[in-house]
Amino acid sequence: MNLARNLMLKKEVIEASDELVKETFWQDVFRSLKKDRMAITGGIVILLFVLMAIFAPWIAPHDPYEVNLDNQFQKPGLEHWLGTDMFGRDVLSRIIYGSQISLLIGLVPSMITMSIGIVLGIVAGYFGRRTDFVIMTISDMVLSFPSLLLAMVVMYTLGASLLNIFIALSIVGWAGTARVVRAQTLSLKNKEFVEAARAVGVKPYIIMLRHILPNCIPQLLVLFTLEIPGSILSEASLSFLGVGAQPPASSWGLMVSNGKEFLFNAPWVAIAPGIAILVIVLAFNFLGDGLRDALDPYLKQ
Amino acid sequence: MGAYIVKRLLISIPVIFGISLITFIMLNVIPGDPIALMMKEHISTDVVERVRAQMHLDDPAYVRFFRFVWDALHGDFGTSYKLNRSVTTLLLDAFPNTLALAMSGALVSWIIGIPAGVLSAVKKRSFLDNSIMGFSLLGVSIPVFWAGLLFQYIFSMVLGILPVSGFSGPEYLIMPAIVLGWSSAGTIARLTRSSLLEVMRNDYIRTARAKGNLEIKVILNHALKNSMLPVVTVMALQVAGLLSGAVITESVFGIPGIGRIAVNAIQSRDMPLLQGAVMFTTVLVILGNLVADILYSLIDPRIKYD
């Protein structure tokens, strides 16, 4: 039915250079990523934060939980690089320990969100008709909730705990991923290499695993690196509103929230943890943008 | 055109029904006994009994749900047990403030976001492009609540040119709107730029150049309108984002909006008030999506009105 779209002619120059692409997909992506300074800095900063989270006990100059009322609100100085908070606790140490929770909260819900989103997205896209309608209607409804409000309602119902934060952020996030993966599956489903697999009699679930999913990877990589900062920010907001992590956990959002009353005379208590959030989120966004540019030719396939 | 809007409205009714179902389940069914949740606040037993009777908690869940829907249709979202006032009036008082905040945030994001995106696409890889994109990336990455505090510290406490919080005049809206608008402006600018650059790769842009057009006219007359299609779609999704942002901004700047009500309702375990606030904001989001849909069909002739 399709016209004699002579694909060979339009891509004259690309065809000429395409032939000599001897790199695999990953080598090509890594090669272009290496050239992107922003993405590299992002990657390095993320690595630093991960190391900081792992080796927090050895790195932190002071015990983050040690209350010492007589050196409340110490200005950032030699002893306490980022000063102390209302209970005299060292702000820098609390930030270092806080990275454990924030990274955890960045990664775990993103992974849950991605897996739910991928499964539902591919199933909705591949089978279509009723399953598609049901999944997409639910996801449209979930997307109609302002994400923070929905997370707050979930925390209200289940109570505030680390596990519940994971659940709250995942309930909010899966719909977005599902929509993107569904759109990608719809376009891949009609591609001839999927028809060829069906013509060979490959079972649907194998087609989804062997043909559809691997071709969603470029899109999913970009989504994942942008999902993580999203959930870090959401958790921080939840904690700021007092609905997220509860003491004694020292999540950055909570630290900012505790410090907001003393903004006038001890601004560092609230501002320092906020900078940490900003830096890690920026790092992930740098990496995400770099990945998107590196994967650009594959995203359009 | 009218038929299209009516159809879209008809479709949003089941969606709203669905949302009220989800909200109801999450607040009434999952936690088991909503009163038990309220008990955490050590409320006197007589108040608890009054609320239990008022909410007919002894009826089965589905009966309570349909009563909730029936009352909601008549504008009655129950009474806030903490403030002992009708939820509807509380929400209606707060709504204009949230609307003002969300709209000004939206305006900031569109008026700054779109031109900035176009500019940085036109001047690709220039200093201007890098700074706009850097600023946008900062906007997307900055935690809204922290930006609020920072602004308060700099502009109110140190410079003292703007009020710290409260909401009794236009000057109270400046900082919150900027804080809220900055992150969505960042998203819009980045999207506009990438969408415009994507559209510039199309064949009809090459045709526009082959006609003898000035490059800037090719961009503005041919590329821009096409590049707005994905931007308008994201604007729809942004309505939900703006309202989330509003929840935080209202808490930071003490603006008596629906977001603030929702936060207080959570902290004081006031279930009817929270339920009303959630319903109200989701309806706002759906209306926002409808507006964006209509905008989209105005731009793209391929979408028919029938």
Added chain:
Amino acid sequence: MREDNTILEINNLKTYFYTDKGVVPAVDDVSIKVKKGQIVGIVGESGCGKSMTSLSIMQLIAPPGKIAGGEIRFDQKNLVGISKQEMRSIRGNEISMIFQEPMTSLNPVYPVGKQVAETLLLHNANMTKAEAKRKVIEMFAMVGIPEPEKRYSVYPHQLSGGLRQRVMIAMALICRSKLLIADEPTTALDVTIEAQILKLMKNLQAEIDTSIIMITHNLGIVAEMCDYVYVMYAGKIMEQADVFDLFDNPKHPYTEGLLKSIPRRDVHQNKSKGLYSIEGMVPNMLQLPRGCRFHPRCEYAVDACREVEPQLVDMGNDHLVRCIKYNQ
């Protein structure tokens, strides 16, 4: 410059693409001449550089591509290096172009009539919109679009491929351009529509006395439309001749091979012998073979072909060929 009716003369044009994997010599020292009212064919397979040659004439080469050398003389002016403003006054006005994909060459969010009027208004500052509309409707009729007034305000997605290509032709000839470059104009069309479009182009060429550069991979179209033909391969011209001369006695092994390997719809070909086919693949432009670029696929290749790059030699009555056989 001897005063003859040459409208376009390209000498030693080099358009290179500086990709991160190396330099792709897409158009490598190409010289082409087009006389007034003549239809010149540039034929070749994908990657041979024919489209890049046309885009170079229009100076529409986007980075990482660049015109690295040579000159393009149009109406005695060398277009390489003239001011952007002057080039713009030529594009769409004196030289215009139609492309292969009618489906995507028109802006989907504007009515087709308006898009054609834009070309007119760009090059006739003092023309009013109403006058431009009238001229466009007139042109629509001329290119065979039924109910031209109605179709003026129709959107591209409401037209078939054939009608869209007619709109493109109207857009290209609205300013009575001296030179029309047609890059694979009918490749994406159905064969019965292709026949209509080719006939239309021939009639318009006579009526407006414009010269046409017909870029195609289809030797049938070359035989039917073109007066003079350039055969390109891997960025270079391998052979050029008058169309009858080229088909009657092709000299370059590549041209000969192409002509022999085409199935014919007008004559019975015995299937048992199999189709003649040129073995191997189009070379990759970053690792071009030494010497003659066609030697890896050439039946008659000798050692000399691998060392030295043969030059284009004039064999008389404008028949030039680039092959060692004729280089002694």
Added chain:
Amino acid sequence: MDKPLMQVRNVKKYFPVDKGLFGKKTGTVHAVDDISFDVYEKETLAIVGESGCGKSTLGRTLIRLLDATEGTAHFEGRDIFSLSQNELRQLRKEMQIIFQDPFASLNPRMKVSDIIAEPLITHESLGKKEREDRVAELMELVGLRKAYGSRYPHMFSGGQRQRIGIARALALHPKFIVCDEPVSALDVSIQSQIINLLQKLQEQNNLTYLFISHDLSVVRYFSDRIGVMFLGKMMELGPTEEVYRQPLHPYTKFLIAAAPVPDPRSRNQEKLILEGDIPSPLRPPSGCRFHTRCPYVQDICKSKEPEIQQFDGRSVACHFPLV
């Protein structure tokens, strides 16, 4: 031509077109509308026609990539449309398909050896070594070096990718292959290589081809019989040489005459050019679907759909065949 390998009877394939918000059906496209013919063993039956004529849909329906709306297709005596999923999966060994677009017909994330091996993995339980040998053998068969097995599709030219697609189709030694415009997207010099390959494979493995194309020159050279389709209907069917020498249906005559011939001497002959646009498959014309473009149209053509008339070994659907 011995007994028919496949008997196609009154096959129809309709697509609902749902516009409007609620997605209610507002029309149907009669992509394939009551087509009947036989396919004989070891022959190449070409199906030609312009866009929207339904030739690709027909091809995909006959190997059940699409489910027919109506009609039957008996392959070796069994109606493939009524087979259960398992029976159908067994049948896949017998029938395969080759696609047009070399860029889209291979999974970019899979190595070439895995692409070719997929049919073997799906249907046969072979040892790893044995499977690798079969893949290597298939690659040699289609003219590809074994060493290429570990490479990815984007490292190949269009012609090479088409060979990989053919190797995949041959993996299970099918009897019947639908070739959906297998050479349309290739350069002229590569086209003839693939045509020769298909021909060699047909002779060696006694393959039967349903050769779908819009290129009347390739079809004349390669096919034994030809079916001409227009807007879902079969206009004419018969032995290729006879149909080219003396087309019975006006559309066939104009379709064959439309393609330009690579001989400058025929440029000034009077050209047979079919006016008008291809009608939209959503609203096919009444009576004979070709009547809006037919130069010999009569009143009856506008109202009554022509019966299919049989002439020895040839059939035509026209009130006034060009006898």
